[in-house]
Amino acid sequence: MLIFNNKNPKVAKCFADHHEDVVGCLEKFEEFIKASFAATPDKDKMSSLKTAVDNCENAADGELRHDVDLMSESFLPATRSSLISIVQSTDEVANICQEVTRQIMLEKIALPASLHDDVLEIISITKAQLAILYVAIEKLFNDYKSIFNDRKILDDIRSEESKVDSIEAMLHTRVFELDLSLCEKIYYRDLIEDICDLSDTIEDIADQIQIMLIEREA
Amino acid sequence: MAIYLLLFAGIFMGWSLGTNDGANAFGTAVATGVVKYRTAITIIAIFVVIGAFLQGEGNLMKVAELATGNEVMASEAAVQKAVAEGTADKLVLKSAIKAAIVFTCAAVTVFIMSYLKFPVSANQSITGAIVGWGLLHADYSDPALRASLLGQLGKFASTWLLNPLGAAIISFAVIKLANKFLIPRLTRLSNYDKLVKVGYLIAGGFASYSIGMNSSANVTALYYGEVIDGVQTNLLSSGRVAATIGGIAIAIGVLTYSKKVMMTVGSSIAPLTQIEGFLVIIAMALTIVIMGNTMNIPVSTSQAVVGAVVGAGLTKSWRCVNFGVFKNIAIAWVSSPVGAGLLTYLVALATKTWFA
Structure with missing residues (x-):
């Protein structure tokens, strides 16, 4: 029974651990992309970074399962459902990182050099966005009143996503201006979209937190 | 002993009250999964019986008083006459049959109105049924009796207005204070959830207590009669025992058949936040306890809930309130007593010669 159990601080800690694994995954992902953008990509380095991304993703999966188990007797059902949805969406960030690294390795994709800086900029913004999300989730657990009364932090997450959207649109245009076959253009565009999905997913989590707060508004 | 079978009409009324009123105590909590159904019905059953045992007697006496004025229950003079003539047994039988008729007519009215999806109140139906019987059997030509009855009826009718209005005011104040x-x-976040859970448990227990205190009179009041000169004048001679039996009947209704209604009521109050949800229930219970302690008259718990929800809406803006819900209350004010009164009058007419 909720009023007698003491699992809630453990859930908050498990959320933080999971988030740390996802952040680690995104950092390794960034290193992997940078390695793939080298003039002569080091296949061994890329392979070991891909393994690092896989390991972080596996660790995140483990924490996710632990989170769900812990929540089975914690919080009210509505809160539990919202929190599980938030942690699952956060886990999706790690899944996307793993999927993109796997695709680049297996399909030996080499994005044109003219796109590199902007792709790295997207990843950098996404990292900043994930860091803000971490603060928002921490506040949700431990400083509920502040995020309930001031939701600017959620707007900040959305504003980072808007920046990614602008770069994505610009990259989309530039890909189709390159002297490539239509097939290559579509291929690169899809890869860039996959990388931008990281930011979209984080924005979705901000929306889920907003909905959770609205449901509790007096 | 067979005469005690007549209690079943009142117990059936109590059972149906339990199937409905349990929802007012824990509907939202159960529908949103905050409290498990089994936990909810256990708390309701226990607190309904405690409420009936500790404070149910007051309301019971008031209903009995109204019933006596309307000849559903025998007057003191009639009882003394029967005791003197040694016909008390016959009097007890007649009183129990009249009580069973009135309860059955009220219960049938509630059933038909509910089936037709018409707003209805069990409390107001019983009042109507008692008056319906009195219209045929009571001697309203006596100015003293007429004045006394009009006073009693005025008091009953005033609670119909004071109940939702009081609940709205109390709910408004409670939610403002909580905010x-x-x-x-x-x-x-965990504190928020703990508050909601503990709040619902306390509110549900308190509401169940208030339901036991308030509604047990609607189950057994008409079977109550004092012992005069060592002679029993009705089926039940102890007000406290009568109220407790009423509470048990309501508890059985809660334990056996309340889940469906609980889910329906819970969902219909969904626009409230979780905190407002249990504060509204506390406001409802406070209203009922205050009404019970000041006027000793059973009131409609459903109408108290509606009033409390309106009060909760008013804490934000009057624009948030759908004042149309008051239309349903107004319809119940008319339909419940008139429907039950008419039906009881017709039954009284059909059985007039036997009771003359």
């Missing part, structure tokens, strides 16, 4: 002093102190 000012309680909610700003919630710093952790």
